[in-house]
Amino acid sequence: MTDTETTSPGHPFVHPALFYRTPDEYAAGVGGFVRDALDAGEPVLVAVPGGRSAVLREALGAGADGVEFADMTELGRNPGRILAALQGFADRYRGRPARIVGEPIWPGRSRSEVLEATRHEALINTAFAGRPATILCPYDVSGLPDAVVADARRTHPTLIENGRTDSSADYCDPAVVCADCDEPLPEPSNAPPLSYGAGQLGEVREHADAWARGTALSPGRRADLVLAVGEATANSLAHGGGRGTLRLWTTADGTVVAEVRDNGRLKNPLAGRRRPEITGTDGGRGLWIIHQLCDLVEVRAGATGLTLRLHFSG
Structure with missing residues (x-):
């Protein structure tokens, strides 16, 4: 596939990862996704780190007024809270396709946070199965560790990179990813039970x-x-x-x-x-x-x- 279409007949839920390297790539990829939704009259939620919102608002111009924004550094400080917020947004528009941009992992997140955010990304596929929604997840491949990008390929059935949209050959069952997120927890030095x-x-x-x-x-x-x-x-x-x-x-x-x-x-x-x-x-x-x-x-x-x-x- 060479286009950037993110809907597929017969598969109402679509979950692509967008790999970007520069603010311009971010504005073009995410901004294009949002503009397509607005043109189609679909509700749009954009939950990204605060600085990314400014880039998108500038790219969208007056169209930004038709978008619901949330700061992911607050909404997703605990990754375990994100899924309910995304489902809550989609539930408000039952019977209509919803478009969501969710960026739960960004440079600087701790390893513990990344593991729980990766678990969240895997569970999206279970929670939204069969629902008419598209959740686009941007990944800053220039600033994130290679292992995080590799996990994005495992948690997203569809990948968008360099203007191309393809199926992910590395996508796997959410249960497998969740099991891999269960890394041993470090022991505290002094915490009697x-x-x-x-x-x-x-x-x-x-x-x-x-x-x-x-x-x-x-x-x-x-x-x-x-x-x-x-x-x-x-x-x-x-x-x-x-x-x-x-x-x-x-x-x-x-x-x-x-x-x-x-x-x-x-x-x-x-x-x-x-x-x-x-x-x-x-x-x-x-x-x-x-x-x-x-x-x-x-x-x-x-x-x-x-x-x-x-x-x-x-």
Whole structure:
């Protein structure tokens, strides 16, 4: 294929990666995608890092007024929050094709953030399967590590590069990519575990609150930490074998981390990444709340159980 068309009859959901190297390539590729949507009367969401929005606004001119913009550095600070926002936008226009630009990975993101953003990119293919939408994901190949670009080829069925649109020969099952994102978590130097079981959740919350008072977290963020820990440990009792362990520590850059481990399983990889139904019983409500509260959530679901690492900045 030599054109840049991103829709395909019989396949209502399309998920291309756009590889760009310069601001001009970005403006041409992403701007062209948005203009095509506007010309077709389709709703458009552009969720990109703040500086990229300025490039697009200039390229689109007056057309930018017809676009909904979001700063991905805020929306996607925790990659686990992105999917729900994209689905929420598409849900507002049910029955109509939606076009979305989502740039969840940019130069400077930490390895932990990149892994969770890559997991997000893989899960998009599961969450949007069969929906009439196109999600274009730009990648700055001049500034991102080769491994990140290689993963983009694995998470996107379609690639756009140098003005050409082709199928990705490296695309693979989302479950495979998610498994590869489960890199071993580094061990903290000093974080003794606190074991808990039935009837001890109040003590766990009190312990987390008392410990957090010795950190640089604001009172509001301390409250968020205690609430997230409460949701995670309650999940342990309900879904993780009835008991678990909590560890708390602070990293060298001042980030506060709470880790909850139990014997649970993550049956649905989308749990917590999609807004739960009010009457839902799929167990996703607690994980949803956790994702909304944290700056980063690292998930490791292995044969021995489930680990959640919850990150909080000041």
